[in-house]
Amino acid sequence: MKIPLRIDPIRISLRDQSKGLKINHQTFVFHHEGENALKFQDCYDLGAKLRTFRDVYKCTHKATKTERSVKILGRETIDRETFLGKLAILKKMDHPNLVHVFESFEDGSNYYVVTESMAHDSLYDAISTKREAGVAFGKPHVAQILLTLLECLNYCHSHNVIHGNIQPKNILVPTGMGFDKLLVVNFFDSSVSLEKRRSSGARAGDSSDDDSTDGTSAGMGRTSKRKTRFAAPEAGADGGTHTKSDIWSCGVIGYHLLTGKYPFEKPSDSRKPISRKAWKGMDPEAQEFLRELLAFRPSDRPPASEAYDADWLALAKSVEAKVDSAMQDEVMKSLSKFSKKDKLQQAVSAYIATHLLAKIDKEKWDEIYRHSDRNSDGVISKKELLDGFAKAGIRIPRNEMDELFVRLDMDGNGVIDYSEFLAMQGDLVCQRDKLRAAFDAFDTDGNGYIEKEDLQVIFQSPGEKVISKSTAKAMLKSADQDGDGKLSFEEFVVMMGNH
Structure with missing residues (x-):
C-alpha cells in the first residue's frame, strides 16, 4: 500500500524583487536584429537543404554541436511586418507535437528562423x-x-x-x-x-x-x-x-x-x-x-x-497504459521541489528545457505530460495537477495548492505549459553538460561569470521592461557564495542542486 507523502507548506516571500518576472518558453527565444546583433553565421554552420521543404536547411549550433533546422527567407519574398507576425505565431506554440523555434536572425539579405531538427x-x-x-x-x-x-x-x-x-x-x-x-x-x-x-x-x-x-x-x-x-x-x-x-x-x-x-x-x-x-x-x-x-x-x-x-x-x-506509476510519483515530487526554487533557478531550468533538450530526452516526459493533461487541451490546469498529486499519494491542502500553483506557473497564465513542465524535471535539466551550456548562455559577455548586467541582457524580452540592477542583484545574491556579486560556474552548479 502506498504511503501518502506530506509536502512542507510553500512559503512565498513578498519581498522577492523578481516575483513579478514572468518566464515562459518565449523568454529566451531571441530575434537578433541590428548592426551589432549576432548573425546566423556567427552561431551556426549551414548544412544541406532538406528535400521535403523548399527553403529549409540543416544547420549545426556551434556552441552545443546540436543539429537543428533553419528556414531562410529572402527579404524580397516577404515584408518585415508579415515576417514578424508569422514568427510570433510560431514562437507561441508550446506543445509536444508542434515544431519548436529556438531563435531568429535578420541581415541585409535574409531572415533566418531556427527550429528543432526537421530532418525526418x-x-x-x-x-x-x-x-x-x-x-x-x-x-x-x-x-x-x-x-x-x-x-x-x-x-x-x-x-x-x-x-x-x-x-x-x-x-x-x-x-x-x-x-x-x-x-x-x-x-x-x-x-x-x-x-x-x-x-x-x-x-x-x-x-x-x-x-x-x-x-x-x-x-x-x-x-x-x-x-x-x-x-x-x-x-x-x-x-x-x-x-x-x-x-x-x-x-x-x-x-x-x-x-x-x-x-x-x-x-x-x-x-x-x-x-x-x-x-x-x-x-x-x-x-x-x-x-x-x-x-x-x-x-x-x-x-x-x-x-x-x-x-x-x-x-x-492508450497513453495511460504507458505511464508507470513510479514515474508519475517521481514527476510529482519533482514539481513539488521545483516550487521552492527562486526565479534564477527557474529561469535556468526554463532555458535548458527550451534550448538544450533533444527529442529523445523528452520522450518519457511527453507521455507523463499527456497523461496529466486529462482533457487533451495541451496544458495542465490546477485541477489536473491536484489530481496528479493525489494519484501519486502526495497530500497538499487546497489552500497550499494555490500557493504551489503560483510558483509552478512561471508566466502567470493560469496553467502549466509544456515547457514549464519540462523545466520542473530536475534530473532531466540538471545534467552537468547542459548546465555548462546554460551558464555560457547566461554569461552574455563571456568573461566567465554571471553578473547583474548579464541578467539584464538575458531577460530583455521583446515588449518587457529590462529588469532593474537591484532586481538582478537580488536574483544573484542567494547563489553568490563568496559575496563577490557574481556567479562562477561552480557556484552556478551548486545553485542548481547538482553537487
Missing part, C-alpha cells in the same frame, strides 16, 4: 513506402495519427491559431518513434492568427461557426497558398480559411490513409458532395467519423475538441 521523413514518405510495399495503413495506425493531429489542432485553435495547410508533407515522423510522436511543421508558410481579428470586434467562436466559403467572413484569416487535395472547400487559392478547414484536412488524411485514394478526384471537386461510391467498402464506424470531418459546411464539422473524443479513435487512446 514525412507522413507522405511513410505513405509512399507502404504503397510501394503494397501494404495499407491499419486502423490502429490511422486512429493514432488522427488522434495526435486533432490533439495538436485542439491546442492551436484554443490559442487562436489556424495551421491552414495540414497535409502529409507537413507532418514529420521522427526516426524510431511512433505515430503519437508526430511533429506538425510548416506553420510559418500558412498559419493564421485570429487574435487581431477578434480584438477588432469579431465574436469569439466566429472562426468555428461561420458558414461562409468565400474566405472573407469575420473570424477568418487569410493565407496565400496553392490549393491542394487536402484543402477545405472554403479555402481558395488566395486563402480564406478557419479552424474547421484544419478539421476537413484531417478528414482527407484519414480517408487517404485507410483507402489509398482521395474522397474526390481533383482539388476543385471538394466543392461538390462526396459521392456514395467513395464510401463503398469502408468500415461503417470509420465512415461515420470521416463523414463528420468532411462535412461540406464548416459549421457541420466538429471542433477538434469534439472530434478528439470520437468513439472511432478510442483504440489509439
Whole structure:
C-alpha cells in the first residue's frame, strides 16, 4: 500500500524583487536584429537543404554541436511586418507535437528562423513506402495519427491559431518513434492568427461557426497558398480559411490513409458532395467519423475538441497504459521541489528545457505530460495537477495548492505549459553538460561569470521592461557564495542542486 507523502507548506516571500518576472518558453527565444546583433553565421554552420521543404536547411549550433533546422527567407519574398507576425505565431506554440523555434536572425539579405531538427521523413514518405510495399495503413495506425493531429489542432485553435495547410508533407515522423510522436511543421508558410481579428470586434467562436466559403467572413484569416487535395472547400487559392478547414484536412488524411485514394478526384471537386461510391467498402464506424470531418459546411464539422473524443479513435487512446506509476510519483515530487526554487533557478531550468533538450530526452516526459493533461487541451490546469498529486499519494491542502500553483506557473497564465513542465524535471535539466551550456548562455559577455548586467541582457524580452540592477542583484545574491556579486560556474552548479 502506498504511503501518502506530506509536502512542507510553500512559503512565498513578498519581498522577492523578481516575483513579478514572468518566464515562459518565449523568454529566451531571441530575434537578433541590428548592426551589432549576432548573425546566423556567427552561431551556426549551414548544412544541406532538406528535400521535403523548399527553403529549409540543416544547420549545426556551434556552441552545443546540436543539429537543428533553419528556414531562410529572402527579404524580397516577404515584408518585415508579415515576417514578424508569422514568427510570433510560431514562437507561441508550446506543445509536444508542434515544431519548436529556438531563435531568429535578420541581415541585409535574409531572415533566418531556427527550429528543432526537421530532418525526418514525412507522413507522405511513410505513405509512399507502404504503397510501394503494397501494404495499407491499419486502423490502429490511422486512429493514432488522427488522434495526435486533432490533439495538436485542439491546442492551436484554443490559442487562436489556424495551421491552414495540414497535409502529409507537413507532418514529420521522427526516426524510431511512433505515430503519437508526430511533429506538425510548416506553420510559418500558412498559419493564421485570429487574435487581431477578434480584438477588432469579431465574436469569439466566429472562426468555428461561420458558414461562409468565400474566405472573407469575420473570424477568418487569410493565407496565400496553392490549393491542394487536402484543402477545405472554403479555402481558395488566395486563402480564406478557419479552424474547421484544419478539421476537413484531417478528414482527407484519414480517408487517404485507410483507402489509398482521395474522397474526390481533383482539388476543385471538394466543392461538390462526396459521392456514395467513395464510401463503398469502408468500415461503417470509420465512415461515420470521416463523414463528420468532411462535412461540406464548416459549421457541420466538429471542433477538434469534439472530434478528439470520437468513439472511432478510442483504440489509439492508450497513453495511460504507458505511464508507470513510479514515474508519475517521481514527476510529482519533482514539481513539488521545483516550487521552492527562486526565479534564477527557474529561469535556468526554463532555458535548458527550451534550448538544450533533444527529442529523445523528452520522450518519457511527453507521455507523463499527456497523461496529466486529462482533457487533451495541451496544458495542465490546477485541477489536473491536484489530481496528479493525489494519484501519486502526495497530500497538499487546497489552500497550499494555490500557493504551489503560483510558483509552478512561471508566466502567470493560469496553467502549466509544456515547457514549464519540462523545466520542473530536475534530473532531466540538471545534467552537468547542459548546465555548462546554460551558464555560457547566461554569461552574455563571456568573461566567465554571471553578473547583474548579464541578467539584464538575458531577460530583455521583446515588449518587457529590462529588469532593474537591484532586481538582478537580488536574483544573484542567494547563489553568490563568496559575496563577490557574481556567479562562477561552480557556484552556478551548486545553485542548481547538482553537487
